[in-house]
Amino acid sequence: MGNPKNAFYAQSGGVTAVINASACGVIQTVRQNTDKIANLYAGANGIIGALTEDLIDTSQESDADIAALRHTPSGAFGSCRYKLKGLEDNRAEYERLIEVFKAHDIAYFFYNGGGDSADTCHKVSQISQSLDYPIQAIHIPKTVDNDLPITDNCPGFGSVAKYIAVSTREASFDVRSMARTSTKVFVIEVMGRNAGWIAAAGGLASDQDNDIPVVILFPEVEFDEQSFLAKVKEKVESYGYCSVVVSEGAHWPDGKFLAEQGTRDAFGHAQLGGAAPVVANMIKDAFGYKFHWAVADYLQRAARHVASATDVEQAYALGKAAVDFALAGENAIMPTVVRTSEVPYAWEIGKASLADVANVEKFMPAEYISNDGFGITDACRQYLLPLIEGEDYPPYKNGLPDYVVLKNIALEKRLKKKFAL
Amino acid sequence: MGNPKNAFYAQSGGVTAVINASACGVIQTVRQNTDKIANLYAGANGIIGALTEDLIDTSQESDADIAALRHTPSGAFGSCRYKLKGLEDNRAEYERLIEVFKAHDIAYFFYNGGGDSADTCHKVSQISQSLDYPIQAIHIPKTVDNDLPITDNCPGFGSVAKYIAVSTREASFDVRSMARTSTKVFVIEVMGRNAGWIAAAGGLASDQDNDIPVVILFPEVEFDEQSFLAKVKEKVESYGYCSVVVSEGAHWPDGKFLAEQGTRDAFGHAQLGGAAPVVANMIKDAFGYKFHWAVADYLQRAARHVASATDVEQAYALGKAAVDFALAGENAIMPTVVRTSEVPYAWEIGKASLADVANVEKFMPAEYISNDGFGITDACRQYLLPLIEGEDYPPYKNGLPDYVVLKNIALEKRLKKKFAL
Numbered sequence: 001m002g003n004p005k006n007a008f009y010a011q012s013g014g015v016t017a018v019i020n021a022s023a024c025g026v027i028q029t030v031r032q033n034t035d036k037i038a039n040l041y042a043g044a045n046g047i048i049g050a051l052t053e054d055l056i057d058t059s060q061e062s063d064a065d066i067a068a069l070r071h072t073p074s075g076a077f078g079s080c081r082y083k084l085k086g087l088e089d090n091r092a093e094y095e096r097l098i099e100v101f102k103a104h105d106i107a108y109f110f111y112n113g114g115g116d117s118a119d120t121c122h123k124v125s126q127i128s129q130s131l132d133y134p135i136q137a138i139h140i141p142k143t144v145d146n147d148l149p150i151t152d153n154c155p156g157f158g159s160v161a162k163y164i165a166v167s168t169r170e171a172s173f174d175v176r177s178m179a180r181t182s183t184k185v186f187v188i189e190v191m192g193r194n195a196g197w198i199a200a201a202g203g204l205a206s207d208q209d210n211d212i213p214v215v216i217l218f219p220e221v222e223f224d225e226q227s228f229l230a231k232v233k234e235k236v237e238s239y240g241y242c243s244v245v246v247s248e249g250a251h252w253p254d255g256k257f258l259a260e261q262g263t264r265d266a267f268g269h270a271q272l273g274g275a276a277p278v279v280a281n282m283i284k285d286a287f288g289y290k291f292h293w294a295v296a297d298y299l300q301r302a303a304r305h306v307a308s309a310t311d312v313e314q315a316y317a318l319g320k321a322a323v324d325f326a327l328a329g330e331n332a333i334m335p336t337v338v339r340t341s342e343v344p345y346a347w348e349i350g351k352a353s354l355a356d357v358a359n360v361e362k363f364m365p366a367e368y369i370s371n372d373g374f375g376i377t378d379a380c381r382q383y384l385l386p387l388i389e390g391e392d393y394p395p396y397k398n399g400l401p402d403y404v405v406l407k408n409i410a411l412e413k414r415l416k417k418k419f420a421l
Numbered sequence: 422m423g424n425p426k427n428a429f430y431a432q433s434g435g436v437t438a439v440i441n442a443s444a445c446g447v448i449q450t451v452r453q454n455t456d457k458i459a460n461l462y463a464g465a466n467g468i469i470g471a472l473t474e475d476l477i478d479t480s481q482e483s484d485a486d487i488a489a490l491r492h493t494p495s496g497a498f499g500s501c502r503y504k505l506k507g508l509e510d511n512r513a514e515y516e517r518l519i520e521v522f523k524a525h526d527i528a529y530f531f532y533n534g535g536g537d538s539a540d541t542c543h544k545v546s547q548i549s550q551s552l553d554y555p556i557q558a559i560h561i562p563k564t565v566d567n568d569l570p571i572t573d574n575c576p577g578f579g580s581v582a583k584y585i586a587v588s589t590r591e592a593s594f595d596v597r598s599m600a601r602t603s604t605k606v607f608v609i610e611v612m613g614r615n616a617g618w619i620a621a622a623g624g625l626a627s628d629q630d631n632d633i634p635v636v637i638l639f640p641e642v643e644f645d646e647q648s649f650l651a652k653v654k655e656k657v658e659s660y661g662y663c664s665v666v667v668s669e670g671a672h673w674p675d676g677k678f679l680a681e682q683g684t685r686d687a688f689g690h691a692q693l694g695g696a697a698p699v700v701a702n703m704i705k706d707a708f709g710y711k712f713h714w715a716v717a718d719y720l721q722r723a724a725r726h727v728a729s730a731t732d733v734e735q736a737y738a739l740g741k742a743a744v745d746f747a748l749a750g751e752n753a754i755m756p757t758v759v760r761t762s763e764v765p766y767a768w769e770i771g772k773a774s775l776a777d778v779a780n781v782e783k784f785m786p787a788e789y790i791s792n793d794g795f796g797i798t799d800a801c802r803q804y805l806l807p808l809i810e811g812e813d814y815p816p817y818k819n820g821l822p823d824y825v826v827l828k829n830i831a832l833e834k835r836l837k838k839k840f841a842l
Contacts, residue, residue, distance in 0.1 A: 015598045017591075045601035073591055075598035082602055165821055170438075170494055170723035173824060177436045177496035180466035181503055186719055204821065276716075277695065294718035295697075298607055302591035306726055308820065388820035399729065399809035400586055400625065403594060 004036050005107035007326070008050060009058075010043030011075040011142075012082075012113030012120070016156030017163075017304040018315035019142045020076050022112050024069035025319025026140070027058055031066075036327055041104060041411055046080035047111070047120060051093060051419050053100050055411040068404035070316060071394035073304035076406050082421075084120045087130060096419050097124065098133045103414040108136050108326045112319070114143030114154070115361060118334060122354035125332035138322040139334040139354055142315070144301045146197035149360040150352040151336035155318060156301065158311030158387035161201035163303040164190050164245070165388055167296065168205035172212045172243045175292070179241035185232065185283050186243045187293040189276035191300060193249040196220050196364045198300070202245030203376035204384055213239045214375070217279070219249030220364050221373040223258060229286045231374050236289060244283075246275045305401055309390025314347070321349045345386035425457050426528035428747070429471060430479075431464030432496040432563075433503075433534030433541070437577030438725040439736035440563045441497050443533050445490040446740025447561070448479055452487075457748055462525060462832055467501035468532070468541060472514060472840050474521050476832040489825035491737060492815035494725035497827050503842075505541045508551060517840050518545065519554045524835040529557050529747045533740070535564035535575070536782060539755060543775035546753035559743040560755040560775055563736070565722045567618035570781040571773040572757035576739060577722065579732030579808035582622035584724040585611050585666070586809055588717065589626035593633045593664045596713070600662035606653065606704050607664045608714040610697035612721060614670040617641050617785045619721070623666030624797035625805055634660045635796070638700070640670030641785050642794040644679060650707045652795050657710060665704075667696045726822055730811025735768070742770045766807035 009026050011019055023042075030040045042056040043049030049056070056077055058066070069076055087094055100106070111121040118139045125137035141148050146157035168188060175186040192198040196218035206212035213235035217223060235242035250258045258275040276293040283289055314337050321335035334357050338350035368380035376384075394401040430447050432440055444463075451461045463477040464470030470477070477498055479487070490497055508515055521527070532542040539560045546558035562569050567578035589609060596607040613619040617639035627633035634656035638644060656663035671679045679696040697714040704710055735758050742756035755778050759771035789801035797805075815822040 011598070015595055048601065072594070074594035078601055079598045080602040081599075162820060166726050167720050167724075169821060169824070170725060171719040173493070173495035174436055174719045174723040177432070177500045178502075180469065180499055181501040188720070207819065207821070209818070210824070210826065274695075274698065274716075292718050293716065294720050295695075295714070295716045296720065297713050297715035298592040298595045299588050299609070299715050299717065299720075302595040303588075304591060305587050385819055390820070391814070391817055393812070393814070396812055397630070398628065398806055399583060399811070400590060400628070403590070403631070405631065 004034065004038040006105050007037050007040045007108035007110060008043065008101070008106045009040055009110040010046045010049060010112065011077055011079045012046045012111060012117035013079060014144065014301065015075040015079050016142055016144050016301050017073040017159040017307045018155050018312050019112055020069040020072045020074065021312050021315035022140050022142060022155060022319035023076060024066060025316040026110055026323055027066050029320045029323035033323070033327060037108065041106065042077040044408070045078035046082060047084065048080045048082055048421060050100055051096055051421060053413045053415050055104065056408050057411045060409040061406050065404050065406055070312065071304065072403040073302045077408065083116045084123055087123060087126065094127055094131060098127060098131055099415060101133065101135060104411070107134060110138050110140060110322050112140040112142050114145065115148060115359060118148065118354055119358040122332060122358045125354060128331065136326050136331040138326050138330065139357065140318050140322045141334055141336070144198065145192055145195050147195040147361045147363070149357060149362045152339040152347060153337055153387050155311060155315035157197060158308035159303065160191070160198055160300050161384060162308040162388035163300050163306050164198055164201045164296070165204035166306055168202040168214060168243055168245060169210065169212065171294065172205055172214070175241045175243065182290055183292050184236055184241050184289040185280065185291040187246060187276045187280045187291060188243070189246050189248055189274050189295045192219060192247045194219055194361060194363070196247050199245050199247040200364060200368065200376050200380055201384060204381065204388065205243070213242045215242060215244045216374055216376070217244070217246040217250040218364060218369060218373070219247045219251065221369065222253040223250055225282065229283065231372065232283055233287060244279060246279050248275055250275055304394055307392050308388045309392040310387055312392045317349060325351060342382060345389070425455065425459040427526050428458050428461045428529035428531060429464065429522070429527045430461055430531040431467045431470060431533065432498055432500045433467045433532060433538035434500060435565065435722065436496040436500050437563055437565050437722050438494040438580040438728045439576050439733050440533055441490040441493045441495065442733050442736035443561050443563060443576060443740035444497060445487060446737040447531055447744055448487050450741045450744035454744070454748060458529065462527065463498040465829070466499035467503060468505065469501045469503055469842060471521050472517055472842060474834050474836050476525065477829050478832045481830040482827050486825050486827055491733065492725065493824040494723045498829065504537045505544055508544060508547070515548055515552060519548060519552055520836060522554065522556060525832070528555060531559050531561060531743050533561040533563050535566065536569060536780060539569065539775055540779040543753060543779045546775060549752065557747050557752040559747050559751065560778065561739050561743045562755055562757070565619065566613055566616050568616040568782045568784070570778060570783045573760040573768060574758055574808050576732060576736035578618060579729035580724065581612070581619055581721050582805060583729040583809035584721050584727050585619055585622045585717070586625035587727055589623040589635060589664055589666060590631065590633065592715070593626055593635070596662045596664065603711055604713050605657055605662050605710040606701065606712040608667060608697045608701045608712060609664070610667050610669055610695055610716045613640060613668045615640055615782060615784070617668050620666050620668040621785060621789065621797050621801055622805060622809070625802065625809065626664070634663045636663060636665045637795055637797070638665070638667040638671040639785060639790060640668045640672065642790065643674045644671055646703065650704065652793065653704055654708060665700060667700050669696055671696055725815055728813050729809045730813040731808055733813045738770060746772060763803060766810070
């Protein structure tokens with residue numbers, strides 16, 4: 001064996017409450033193996049940092065700050081929305097990556113992201129053969145959408161699910177208090193353009209101790225206005241109030257999103273609404289019920305203050321596993337969460353081939369959605385509950401979470417050529 | 422002294438994360454003084470319960486369930502939006518209240534609410550003289566809007582402030598991660614139709630350890646589109662991103678709310694938007710920045726999971742003080758929070774005459790708003806920080822907060838006559 005090589009790590013796509021916990025797992029494991037991996041360079045703003053040679057020298061960060069990543073939401077090194085094309089379509093990008101990797105003696109590529117990133121990571125893993133440069137590429141799963149295949153779940157999802165379940169329960173308590181003379185319907189819009197996993201989590205607000213009427217609009221179920229309105233009316237007449245959880249991806253049979261109402265402002269601009277106000281107004285028009293609505297947007301995926309302990313633990317473990325797999329000589333794989341026992345919930349780390357992961361989207365299975373299309377089944381509840389289990393509070397300072405901001409010191413560039421994105 | 426009399430307690434207006442903590446303080450203190458107050462009857466859905474004789478017998482609740490009110494958001498007995506008219510305008514309502522009080526031997530009236538409720542409570546306190554029925558009326562402050570006079574702050578506000586400060590910080594971390602290739606501006610809409618206290622709390626997201634660009638739109642400052650857009654542009658060019666906190670009450674110089682854009686849907690219905698999407702689109706139209714927006718709505722005031730420990734403690738103490746004041750013979754007053762020391766923060770319970778509280782609204786003082794109108798001053802920060810200090814987490818069960826739902830057993834009615842609202 002020669003001198004230890006360096007590793008590259010980057011964060012990709014929408015960030016989450018726990019993607020930095022994965023980064024923490026990667027970096028701490030690298031620091032425990034300096035005989036095998038000399039240093040870890042992070043891409044500034046994801047893969048873009050590799051292309052433009054904007055690398056961050058993580059060795060300049062203190063152990064304490066790296067440890068604090070575990071409780072800090074968002075992407076500490078910056079993320080990006082940038083998908084590499086195929087090698088045949090844009091050979092220049094791959095050649096540039098290799099130039100940068102060579103210049104900095106990088107032999108390990110860790111990419112932390114969702115479906116698109118798994119595809120990018122898979123392509124990088126193939127450089128090894130096609131461009132004759134030895135690199136091991138490992139993908140670390142991350143996506144609040146929970147839509148990656150093979151793995152039991154995706155880090156980031158459990159914490160969003162907890163946030164939505166908690167928020168739906170809390171808002172439902174609120175509207176129940178107000179329903180006698182005021183608000184009778186509360187609508188919350190949640191993320192999940194194609195897959196309804198996050199919307200499903202709203203169903204957890206109700207359980208054997210808390211009988212709460214929750215009506216869910218999934219992207220997997222075509223919207224039927226009449227049956228939806230009938231369901232809301234039934235709930236309000238029976239409970240006095242109703243909560244509605246609408247996925248941003250809820251859509252009409254023709255595929256048009258509920259959010260696209262063709263509304264125009266006074267200047268004729270298309271109004272970018274949101275599904276929640278559309279659904280709320282629909283209910284008001286039909287029954288006159290007073291309503292309130294919320295759009296959680298980034299609040300849900302950034303909510304590290306109410307993260308799931310299970311999620312944090314798995315995010316960290318997957319980051320650590322990525323490094324362990326790399327040191328064991330693996331390439332073109334993604335560490336996964338394997339559910340080994342349902343009750344009590346138990347899991348271990350497994351692995352999947354990136355060829356099987358890239359460009360496959362996992363939707364809610366039909367048996368997780370109730371027959372009427374507006375709720376979750378017991379099977380779904382059993383799947384979801386372990387993922388929101390446990391609280392992992394960040395430390396607080398002056399009444400606010402004490403999140404870390406890294407120094408992010410740039411590594412000196414070694415290439416003369418710049419690269420235009 | 423004759424036999425101990427009974428007491429009445431009701432919750433009014435928009436509920437909060439800690440109004441039940443006040444209820445807990447009232448009930449536990451009553452239970453410690455059974456020689457002086459026999460029982461506490463709660464109004465089902467606020468003052469309406471007194472008018473319709475729908476009273477809840479709180480003696481049927483276990484000590485454990487009453488203790489759990491301290492960590493449960495919303496109004497455990499139901500609230501209402503219902504304002505009593507003056508005695509001269511609707512004598513029938515007051516006569517009915519007295520009939521109900523007499524029928525159930527009620528000598529103490531505890532009303533837990535905001536400005537309108539203080540007014541109602543004040544009117545009830547006057548029955549004593551004008552209708553010759555002995556009743557002591559004590560108002561317990563509660564409002565997320567923080568707009569009651571005299572008291573240092575209002576229970577409910579500190580927890581909303583903490584939620585908004587935490588959420589703004591978390592979402593700002595998120596948008597900062599994404600800004601290189603994606604979202605550059607995040608807009609969050611917060612409550613506060615007339616007073617900008619909650620919007621001000623968004624400014625706490627930024628501090629000496631976290632330099633975050635936050636632009637705030639207060640209801641106290643007339644909206645100036647050009648200077649607002651210039652401020653956002655300046656922040657994005659300097660930081661790479663920007664967070665905007667917009668109060669639902671932000672308005673144009675002519676008084677029209679930003680949310681009222683005159684938008685119509687495909688059927689010509691007025692579109693009920695929200696200020697956040699309006700502001701976000703305004704920025705997009707001017708500079709093309711990609712944006713995300715959130716509307717927190719009920720999530721902010723129901724968020725007991727991230728309540729301020731200071732707020733919970735004060736809410737409880739004010740409930741307790743209301744009973745103590747009643748036992749000391751007080752009438753027509755409201756217990757208040759008195760700030761006795763700024764650094765370190767210290768407070769004690771004081772009292773205010775309801776005549777001085779009713780129908781007075783406390784806005785943000787000019788010295789709390791920065792000269793440019795888009796931020797908070799150090800004085801404001803010093804006022805706000807103690808109010809969000811400390812965490813008071815609820816217990817969790819199955820990954821979700823274990824909030825109590827009371828049995829709410831109805832007291833047998835004694836009046837034959839019904840009362841039409």
